[in-house]
Amino acid sequence: MTEIKFKTNINCNHCISKITPVLDSDNGINEWNVDLNSEDKILTIKGENPEAEKIITALSEVGYFAEKV
Numbered sequence: 001m002t003e004i005k006f007k008t009n010i011n012c013n014h015c016i017s018k019i020t021p022v023l024d025s026d027n028g029i030n031e032w033n034v035d036l037n038s039e040d041k042i043l044t045i046k047g048e049n050p051e052a053e054k055i056i057t058a059l060s061e062v063g064y065f066a067e068k069v
Contacts, residue, residue, distance in 0.1 A: 001030065001046055001047065001048060002046070002047060002048070002049065002050055003044060003045065003046050004044075004045045004050050004052050004055070004068065005042055005043070005044050005045075005068070005069045006042070006043040006045070006052075006055070006056070006066040006067060006068055006069060007040040007041065007042065007066070007067045007069050008034065008040070008041045008042070008043045008059070008064060008065060008066045008067075009041060009064055009065045010034050010036075010041050010043060010064055011036060011041055012036065013036075015034075015064065016034055016036075018062055018063070018064075019059060019062060019064060022058045022059065022061075022062055023045070023055070023058075026047075026050070026054070026055070026058070028047045028048060028049040028050045028051055028054075029045055029046070029047040029050050029055075030046050030047040030048065031045075031046045031047070032044065032045045032046065040069070042069070043066060052068050056068070
């Protein structure tokens with residue numbers, strides 16, 4: 001399994017509810033979570049073949065910034 005981390009501007013549970021359908025619909029993602037307590041609001045993605053650019057694009061389409069760390 002591959003793990004990718006992103007710095008984001010996802011900062012509350014409302015934000016998480018907006019990104020949930022986007023991330024849950026990606027077949028390359030097995031699990032994900034956002035550390036809302038982290039200064040950089042780290043999104044951790046785990047999966048068999050998650051594609052960083054695809055995730056960044058999908059999040060930007062719903063109004064969120066993500067940068068791979």
